């Protein structure tokens with residue numbers, strides 16, 4: 001088997017808060033195969049955005065990588081920041097949650113779409129404009145020849161997200177990072193943008209690393225899943241394993257709290273308790289205080305992340321696939337998560 005396109009291993013990131021360095025990501029390990037699609041899921045604050053920001057080299061100014069590697073196409077981007085700079089925008093691109101914030105309000109959308117690619121490929125103004133029109137057409141923006149000269153405020157939220165996607169695919173990247181790209185959109189537009197992602201995934205051959213709270217979205221779009229909690233990877237594997245035969249009690253609780261695929265979009269809220277704060281990280285498993293199956297050893301030591309990168313697990317007392325562990329926790333298969 002060929003090496004994965006992206007290998008994140010032991011990635012540890014801290015942020016400085018009032019003079020103290022607090023760990024946000026703690027040994028995060030997973031991989032993304034070439035042309036693969038991985039859904040990175042977890043509750044709010046688990047470190048999903050921070051993981052994407054570390055991969056694309058855009059950590060907040062008070063953040064730093066403490067340890068680990070991010071190997072893209074054979075080169076460790078942590079050890080080679082120059083490669084990181086050249087890879088960003090061509091090899092790896094990112095679609096953000098809020099297009100209104102990510103787009104420049106005083107630059108025409110056509111220029112924004114081709115901004116990075118123009119520099120990489122030395123396109124003149126006419127060629128860049130033509131490319132922008134083609135890309136806008138490709139992502140389903142009607143009348144692109146006129147809209148290419150629009151400013152972001154002249155477009156709807158759905159159109160703006162399509163503009164973001166067009167700029168992310170402009171340079172034919174090998175990996176597209178998506179940070180909740182549809183949550184700011186209304187439900188019908190969400191469905192259209194999701195369909196666009198599915199189409200692009202199949203047509204472009206680019207790999208997707210897709211962050212969302214929405215497990216049915218991951219189930220429909222991605223081949224593999226990585227489950228993040230408290231800055232640690234709890235479980236990784238093919239979607240059908242992780243979503244129908246979860247081994248980690250956290251994965252099971254997350255699935256059980258997922259609203260039905262047909263129901264209204266909601267934030268996940270049904271797991272009792274709250275996620276640990278950065279300043280009070282437990283020394284054992286971060287999920288132990290909320291885990292219905294925790295034993296004394298769970299709060300004493302963090303379980304090592306075991307197994308191959310695909311099919312990894314960090315749990316002292318994993319569930320036996322096919323059985324339901326915690327009493328009272330509904331079966332994920334009944335929650336509308338279909339794979």
Ligand SMILES: Nc1ncnc2c1ncn2[C@@H]1O[C@H](COP(=O)(O)OP(=O)(O)OP(=O)(O)O)[C@@H](O)[C@H]1O
Nearest residue numbers: 015024043044045046047048049050051060062278
């Ligand atoms: N610049 C920052 N300074 C200090 N703490 C930060 C900073 N950015 C993020 N954090 C903290 O790091 C943790 C992980 O944040 P992150 O944004 O990666 O979470 P997330 O999983 O993307 O959550 P959400 O689903 O709400 O977007 C959170 O506790 C967050 O409060």
Ligand SMILES: [Mg+2]
Nearest residue numbers: 048049050179
């Ligand atoms: Mg986030």
